[in-house]
Amino acid sequence: MDKKTRICIIGGGPAGLSAGMYLEQKGYENYTILERSDRVGGKCWSPHYNGRRYEMGAIMGVPSYYAVKDVEDFCGITHDGPKLNRNYKNRDGKVIEPFEPKKNILKIPRLLKMKKQIKQLGEILETKYKGYDVNGHRGVSEGRYDGYAVTPGREKVEGVNENLKDLAMPFKDFCAKNGVELTQDVWIGPYTSFGYGYFDEIPAAYVLKYLDFQTCMNFVKVNLWTWKDGTQYIWEQLDAHLKNPARLNSEISHIERVNGKVYVTVNGNTEEYDKLIVTAPLYCADGNNGATNGFVDYADARDDEKEYFSKIDYERYTVQAVLTKPEDHPEISYYVFDNMVKERLGHLMVYYRRWKDQIDQVITTYALRTHKDMKEVPYEECNKMVLEDLKTMKNPASEVINKWSVYYFPHIYSEDYRNGWYEKVEAMQGKYDTYYAGEIMSFGDMDETAEYSRELVDRFF
Numbered sequence: 396m397d398k399k400t401r402i403c404i405i406g407g408g409p410a411g412l413s414a415g416m417y418l419e420q421k422g423y424e425n426y427t428i429l430e431r432s433d434r435v436g437g438k439c440w441s442p443h444y445n446g447r448r449y450e451m452g453a454i455m456g457v458p459s460y461y462a463v464k465d466v467e468d469f470c471g472i473t474h475d476g477p478k479l480n481r482n483y484k485n486r487d488g489k490v491i492e493p494f495e496p497k498k499n500i501l502k503i504p505r506l507l508k509m510k511k512q513i514k515q516l517g518e519i520l521e522t523k524y525k526g527y528d529v530n531g532h533r534g535v536s537e538g539r540y541d542g543y544a545v546t547p548g549r550e551k552v553e554g555v556n557e558n559l560k561d562l563a564m565p566f567k568d569f570c571a572k573n574g575v576e577l578t579q580d581v582w583i584g585p586y587t588s589f590g591y592g593y594f595d596e597i598p599a600a601y602v603l604k605y606l607d608f609q610t611c612m613n614f615v616k617v618n619l620w621t622w623k624d625g626t627q628y629i630w631e632q633l634d635a636h637l638k639n640p641a642r643l644n645s646e647i648s649h650i651e652r653v654n655g656k657v658y659v660t661v662n663g664n665t666e667e668y669d670k671l672i673v674t675a676p677l678y679c680a681d682g683n684n685g686a687t688n689g690f691v692d693y694a695d696a697r698d699d700e701k702e703y704f705s706k707i708d709y710e711r712y713t714v715q716a717v718l719t720k721p722e723d724h725p726e727i728s729y730y731v732f733d734n735m736v737k738e739r740l741g742h743l744m745v746y747y748r749r750w751k752d753q754i755d756q757v758i759t760t761y762a763l764r765t766h767k768d769m770k771e772v773p774y775e776e777c778n779k780m781v782l783e784d785l786k787t788m789k790n791p792a793s794e795v796i797n798k799w800s801v802y803y804f805p806h807i808y809s810e811d812y813r814n815g816w817y818e819k820v821e822a823m824q825g826k827y828d829t830y831y832a833g834e835i836m837s838f839g840d841m842d843e844t845a846e847y848s849r850e851l852v853d854r855f856f
């Protein structure tokens with residue numbers, strides 16, 4: 396492609412900004428990033444409180460966040476945040492240590508079995524499911540893998556492996572098929588409580604591409620990265636280092652793609668581009684937080700775009716930032732496994748104490764309001780339930796200082812996955828001078844989205 400190609404990138408979150416970085420590194424400088432809000436970072440949102448930053452969105456990374464590391468190197472920054480530490484409570488607020496045999500004498504046989512199954516899962520992922528963890532979903536439903544390996548060298552790998560078709564099934568069924576049901580006890584912590592849905596509804600592909608074996612073990616060992624000034628800082632820094640920083644407050648009202656050109660009407664003016672990269676939501680069935688619409692709503696979406704994108708669902712992940720009285724401040728972050736089941740939809744699943752050395756800092760709470768087979772828990776109701784749960788946990792909130800329910804983890808379900816949704820959408824890349832990136836194309840975390848942008852630039856530009 397001509398290096399002078401005019402490229403419009405929609406969205407100034409991790410996917411859009413890193414697309415800018417990788418394009419620039421490849422010699423494309425004629426790119427424009429349009430960001431609708433008044434800040435960059437998207438779901439990496441780190442507001443200030445009392446001289447420090449807390450996290451309303453993304454919190455952490457793992458040592459295999461290679462694309463995030465690319466960004467850090469590009470900007471000369473590093474992961475310099477507070478160490479994460481956590482413990483567990485049951486739904487009645489009692490501290491438990493579910494993985495400690497001495498504290499669970501009666502559960503020892505189950506814990507031993509679980510340990511064995513974890514080892515077993517690690518082995519089959521390397522052998523039977525070779526290629527499961529490459530970034531993106533291209534080819535999986537056809538029993539192929541094609542992408543970058545999650546290794547320091549991030550080698551391009553491709554191959555045929557019929558077993559990969561199993562990744563379309565819900566993770567719960569995938570575990571049952573392979574006789575490793577108890578591994579869910581470990582995978583659920585960094586999965587469901589982090590807002591990515593329930594194992595009986597979400598295809599194993601999403602679970603295992605995000606929580607590949609090594610990443611899950613890093614969560615178990617709390618071998619995690621955080622950033623002192625929040626994850627938003629990573630993307631603010633990237634924005635500041637790009638030749639073309641994102642244009643904030645860009646309201647796109649229309650996009651027309653004709654005769655090999657892309658016309659974007661932004662804040663009332665129509666601009667001409669050659670190519671479009673969409674990292675913002677493609678489809679939003681009910682923008683119930685009022686802030687989200689989909690690409691199909693403002694672009695001249697074609698029939699195939701409408702057809703496929705209308706299959707996308709997303710999670711309603713709900714975060715509240717609260718203050719507590721000093722005597723009620725939690726001494727550590729807590730996971731509440733009892734609340735990570737769909738029967739407890741809308742309840743507090745995890746709460747995060749970020750700054751260990753100060754008790755006047757914000758605590759953030761996390762709950763899910765949707766399951767594909769259940770009625771959505773209304774936003775305000777969920778917020779009330781979480782505040783009640785905090786009381787039960789004996790860490791009552793004295794004040795709520797921030798909250799949001801965000802368009803989170805767009806995904807498709809097993810049937811569409813099995814029927815080749817990703818193959819069809821990947822085949823549409825570039826068809827209307829348009830490329831699709833961001834969470835739906837890989838997974839809803841900072842690194843998978845940035846890595847996908849890297850691959851997209853590599854493949855098509």
Ligand SMILES: Cc1cc2nc3c(=O)[nH]c(=O)nc-3n(C[C@H](O)[C@H](O)[C@H](O)COP(=O)(O)OP(=O)(O)OC[C@H]3O[C@@H](n4cnc5c(N)ncnc54)[C@H](O)[C@@H]3O)c2cc1C
Nearest residue numbers: 406408409410431437438452453454455675834839840841
């Ligand atoms: C509570 C929470 C906790 C999380 N925890 C973690 C974590 O610990 N680790 C991790 O790696 N990830 C975590 N994530 C996920 C991570 O933040 C996202 O996966 C990542 O930000 C996705 O990047 P993105 O660029 O694809 O999308 P987004 O971050 O959503 O960015 C999209 C951008 O597009 C903009 N936009 C939308 N529509 C338009 C439009 N029409 N025109 C122009 N711009 C538009 C938005 O304003 C936004 O800035 C968390 C997210 C949340 C909400």
